[in-house]
Amino acid sequence: MNKIRKKCYLKIEFKLLSPLNVGSGASLSTDKDIIKDPDGIPYIPASTVAGVVRDKFKEKYGDEMCAQEINKYFGNVKKRKAGVIEKNDDDRESIESRLLFYDAIINTENEGVNHISIRDSVALDEHKTAKKGAKFDMEVLEPGVRFITYVEQNIYSDADKDYLQLVADIFSSGLMFGAKTTRGYGKTGEVKTYFKSFAFTEGSDNTLDDWLDFNLYSYDGWGDPSTQSEYGSAVGWTIIVALELKGGISICRYTTQPHEKEEIIPDMEHLTSYDGEQQIVPVIPGTSWAGAFRHRMGEFGVDIDSENSIFGFAGPRSNERTRIRKKSKLVFSESVIHNAVEKVLSRNAIDRFSGGTANGAFYTEKTCYGGNTDLVISWRGKEKISENDRKALAAVLTDLHYGFLAVGGETSIGRGLFLITEINGKPIGVDAYEDISKILSEVAK
Secondary structure: OOOOOEEEEEEEEEEEOOOEOOEOOOOOOOOEOEOEOOOOOEOEOHHHHHHHHHHHHHHHHOOOOOHHHHHHHHOEEOOOOOOOOOOOHHHOOEEOOOEEEOOEEEOHHHOOOOOEEEEEEEEEOOOOOEEEEEEEEEEEEOOOOEEEEEEEEEEOOOOOOOOHHHHHHHHHOOOEOOOOHHHOOOEEEEEEEEEEEEEOOOOOOOOHHHHHHOOOOOOOOOOOOEOOOOOOOOOOEEEEEEEEEOOEEEOEEEOOOOOOOOOOOOOEEEOEEEOOOOOEEEEEOHHHHHHHHHHHHHHOOOOOOOOOOOOOEEOOOOOOOOOOEEOOOEEEOOEEOEOOEEEEEEEEEEOOOOOOEEEEEEEEEEEEEOOEEEEEEEEOOOOOOOHHHHHHHHHHHHHHHHOOOOOOEOHHHOOOOEEEEEEOOEEOOOOHHHHHHHHHHHHOO
16 A cells, blocks of 8 residues: 655635525425525535636646546446446456645634525526426525635655646636526636645655644634636637616516515616625626627527537436537626616506506515626637637627617517727727727637
8 A cells, every 4th residue: 555755735815796596406496496505505516626627737738648647536336337237246447636626615713704595597598488398497606605624645656747736726816606697607816825745755854743733723824825717718708798778677686575564675686796895786697798709600500509509408308328518618707787877666557448457466666777898708618719719709798788689578668778988908999890800810729
């Protein structure tokens, strides 16, 4: 049995920048509840952390590191082929991971506040009507929460590499955890990393007693943090679209919480979330952006329904084991609306025959008007976007700029209209399509 020559530790602190949904498999409160510990506090399981880091390793270092080397440090279990039963299941080749990942838990030292809310999702057809069976809700952990996790590595020989610095670099480049990451969920940032190691070879400064005295969970003994912010993401390119909201916007959720009879609660309100400072702000979820762009690009001839679609694909559920699922290559952020004005409006439908209010058609909504926001669109992977898809994306952005494309609900009464002021810091002039196409050609080349 090989003796451990060195023990290496990495502590990682990071902040949740967008809503997070790491499903527990339960559906007690919603269709998809988030995972929580026995005290009801959300966390990110170590298996999720390890899986995301491993996938990013493959994306970022796949050309430099062979699969055998990645399997050596992250471990590997030989999988069965579908429908094939091996004679001796115990003889399947497996490799133990050299990296030990820990659960990411909420960092109470930084007074992180965790807010769990419920979000509704629905798929719409071309008439903006909900598709049958496509309505569901899920729990999310709101942004602003700070997490802490640890990674441990054993080094057995001089040939072993210290992978913890690479893991720290991967975290610092920005990771996304949980579901709907291509729609802006689970984004992390503000990463701090701490390192500690103990060598057990003759002549080393650290001794076995030093290692035994070391407390992984204590803040003492870790030293100063490293706060690298960018190490080159595996994302191919990114554009930041600065927008002004022209009028109001309605991406509604229904208010069903109990209240006193005298208290006026709107029947529905525009979707809100928490920003990084735990302030409630109106938002536009990445799912709304993706739905609007997907539908319009489909009208422009882009393939949006096959397994080769740049918007992702999920095959029929008849056989989950062989079901084809591919993630979207286009990633849409969640957008926070700044400087908006909230308004509570009461509306009703009029009976066309009597001229009076239709029975049961009176309701109150809280929406927001004006303000500005940023839409961040990224391209995943190292392959290039096709020329046709790039031109279609430029055309959709042009439609958004001129008001031909609206986002959210109640677009027939003028809601969800925007004006693009600049993209990646470059202003949009009179010929918007030419300016947008030029910017996309430069970033996507």
